[in-house]
Structures are given as C-alpha cells and as structure tokens.
Amino acid sequence: MIKVDHLSKSYGTLKVLRDITTEIKKGEVVAIIGPSGTGKSTFLRCLNLLDTPTGGLISIDGQNILDPKTDVPKIRQKMNMVFQSFNLFSHLTVLENLTLAPVKLRGVSLEQAKTRGMELLRLVGLGEKAEQFPHELSGGQKQRVAIARCLAMEPEVILFDEPTSALDPTMVSEVLSVIRRLAKDGMTMAIVTHEMDFARDVASRIFYMDQGLIYEEGTPDQIFNNPQKELTRSFINRVKTCRYSIASADFDLYAMNGQIQVFCEKHAISAKTCGNLLLVSEEVLQLYKPLLSSRKLEVIVGYSEKTGQIELVFESDGHIGNVLEAEDLDDNLPLVLIRGYTDGIEFQHGESGDRLRLLVRKS
Ligand code: ADP
Ligand code: MG
Numbered sequence: 001m002i003k004v005d006h007l008s009k010s011y012g013t014l015k016v017l018r019d020i021t022t023e024i025k026k027g028e029v030v031a032i033i034g035p036s037g038t039g040k041s042t043f044l045r046c047l048n049l050l051d052t053p054t055g056g057l058i059s060i061d062g063q064n065i066l067d068p069k070t071d072v073p074k075i076r077q078k079m080n081m082v083f084q085s086f087n088l089f090s091h092l093t094v095l096e097n098l099t100l101a102p103v104k105l106r107g108v109s110l111e112q113a114k115t116r117g118m119e120l121l122r123l124v125g126l127g128e129k130a131e132q133f134p135h136e137l138s139g140g141q142k143q144r145v146a147i148a149r150c151l152a153m154e155p156e157v158i159l160f161d162e163p164t165s166a167l168d169p170t171m172v173s174e175v176l177s178v179i180r181r182l183a184k185d186g187m188t189m190a191i192v193t194h195e196m197d198f199a200r201d202v203a204s205r206i207f208y209m210d211q212g213l214i215y216e217e218g219t220p221d222q223i224f225n226n227p228q229k230e231l232t233r234s235f236i237n238r239v240k241t242c243r244y245s246i247a248s249a250d251f252d253l254y255a256m257n258g259q260i261q262v263f264c265e266k267h268a269i270s271a272k273t274c275g276n277l278l279l280v281s282e283e284v285l286q287l288y289k290p291l292l293s294s295r296k297l298e299v300i301v302g303y304s305e306k307t308g309q310i311e312l313v314f315e316s317d318g319h320i321g322n323v324l325e326a327e328d329l330d331d332n333l334p335l336v337l338i339r340g341y342t343d344g345i346e347f348q349h350g351e352s353g354d355r356l357r358l359l360v361r362k363s
Helices: 040-047 072-078 094-106 110-123 139-151 169-184 196-202 220-225 230-236 253-266 271-291 333-340
Strands: 002-011 014-024 029-033 055-060 079-082 157-161 188-192 205-210 213-218 239-246 297-304 310-316 342-350 353-360
Touching: 002 040, 014 040, 014 055, 014 213, 029 040, 029 196, 040 157, 040 188, 072 079, 072 094, 079 139, 094 110, 094 139, 110 139, 139 157, 139 169, 169 188, 169 196, 196 220, 205 220, 205 230, 213 220, 213 230, 220 230, 230 239, 230 297, 239 253, 253 271, 253 297, 271 297, 271 310, 271 333, 271 353, 333 342
Parallel strands: 029 188, 029 205, 079 157, 157 188
Antiparallel strands: 002 014, 002 055, 205 213, 239 297, 297 310, 310 353, 342 353
C-alpha cells in the first residue's frame, strides 16, 4: 500500500533521514521505535507530506505522491495523522471538531457528518462529550477526540506520532486501548511510540530507527527477543551507548578515546574503570588491525543503568572472527591482559555479521 524508496531528508547540512526503503502493506500495524532525534517524526511527516523529502520516492497504491501534481489534501485524507499534542480546535465543540473537515474537504452534508461524528465519538467512548469544548476534557479524552476526528476523514492509513507521550501516565492506557481496537478492526497504522509493551503486542512489525535509517526491522519477537544488531539490543535493554565507527587502520584513536571518556564522565563511571575500558579497547583493536583496511568496525560502549554493567562491543557487518580465541594463553600477552580487565567474553557469528562482546571489569 505504501512504498518508500531510498527516501532521504536533510535540513541544511543535517542529514536526518539517510536512506529509507520499505513497504507497509494493507492491514499492517507498524510500530516505530528508537532513540529521540533519529528522524521518526520526520519520517511520518514526509509520508504525510508535511515535510518535503530531499530525495527518494513515496508511493501510495502505486501513485507517486511526490509528483508536483499530487492533490496534497487528498493524500492527507487517505493517510491521516494523529499528533502528540492533539491539535484540536479550541473554539469548536468536540462534535464540531469532527464535522469540520469532512464537510469542508470531503463534501459530506452536515447531517451526515454529525451522524458519523457521533458514531465515532461513541467508538472512542466519548459520546457524552459531543457538546463540550476541548478545554473541558482531560488529556486522554482530548487525544481520543483527535483519533475520532482523524477517523472522520475515513483514512486508509493512520500515522500516530507518539500519541501518548504528552499524557499523564494515568491516561495512557485509555488511548492505547482505542488504538488496539483500531488494530483489531484491521486499520493500517504506523505508530511512533515509546511504549514498548504496547509496541510489542499491537504491532505486526517493528521498525527500529537509528542513524537516520530503519536500522533493523522484524516481527516483535525478532526485535524484542532476538535483535541482530547491537544498537537495537542496547535500546531494547535500555543500555546507554557511545559508538565510534572505524573505517580504516589509520583511524583516529585519540578522538575515539576522547568520546569514550566523555561518555564515562556523563554516566559517572570511575576514571579507573574508564582506564580499563580504554586499555581493553586498544588491545582488541590492535589485534583486529590487519582487518581494518578491508572491514568496517563499530566500537560500541554500553552502560546499563539497571545493572551497572559496562560492555565493550566490536561489531562488523562482515566476518571478522574472534581474535580472542587463542590456543596457548600463556604466550599471548595481549590476551592475558584483556582477560585481566574483563569479566566475560562472548563472540557471536551471525547472519548479519560478527560481534565480539566484552564485559569490562569495574574498579
Ligand atoms: P525523532 O522524532 O526521532 O525524535 P525528529 O524527526 O523529530 O526525530 O528529528 C530528527 C532530527 O531532525 C533532530 O536532530 C531535529 O533537531 C532535526 N529537525 C527536525 N525538524 C527540523 C526542522 N524543521 N528544521 C531543522 N531541523 C529539524
Ligand atoms: Mg519525534
């Protein structure tokens, strides 16, 4: 139904979306998760034409919507959006909020619009509130009105941008329940959310967005129980990360160490532990040095606020092998050293690349 091809978006020199290619099929519920500032809202805004992409293609039902001849209001009606901040018209009653656009933009008679409006208000549990004004409603009620208003345009797809993040925690579930109901009824939806449990049970597919990309996608089971990439895993486990990409053997070690030190200070990791971390990373990189001319390597430092564990991960999208797997330990000085400063070493060889994970000793 929606097809996105090499979509990119920059603001000046800031590349927000780098290269997004994906498809959303009819009846699918896609939950979009990821750290803030990674372009989730921008992605939805591009789909809805609230932002103009810098490059790439978006088509809906085979129609290229980036064509200048596109009827933009029509596309927005087909693919309607619900915002974090409700955006209700404060001078109109709840029912008038629902009837305005259908009458003006879809040419529906006022009578019809009112009848349908009341149906939708009942659907979201707010039949009683039709004649009230938005300021008389709670946040959760306002958001349910916003959802009903969106439905009043008879959209084929609904885009939700963090629909519950402006709400008092006690009101989150009433809004999520309404969205769950729409999912059950087969509505096609893309939902940006920080509510992980909700994402896991409502979505048929999860997009993990990071670095301006759909960094990893899969079923909820794949993403939450068996993520293939380190950044996804860290995000799911709420591990804070610091990441450095190495693209050649002549990489800037000092800049990398500087970043790691700043990260340690920010998370109150002791200078001594930080020293261990830097030492281990330097030794491992020394061992990988012959590979660095031909392979890209990501160095990721992870700090779990929950367990206090500090991990050092080397990840590549190709085969790098386990450099810490030596036969005679006694002769291998770097290895002895690395073992002395770590509490665990794990190597994974996966479909999408290799990953070496070390648990750094704290001191
Ligand atoms: P997310 O929704 O994942 O938190 P956004 O899509 O809101 O991320 O923003 C991604 C990046 O784009 C951020 O760095 C943000 O500051 C920047 N950005 C968003 N909108 C604009 C804009 N209109 N002008 C300039 N920069 C913007
Ligand atoms: Mg956002």
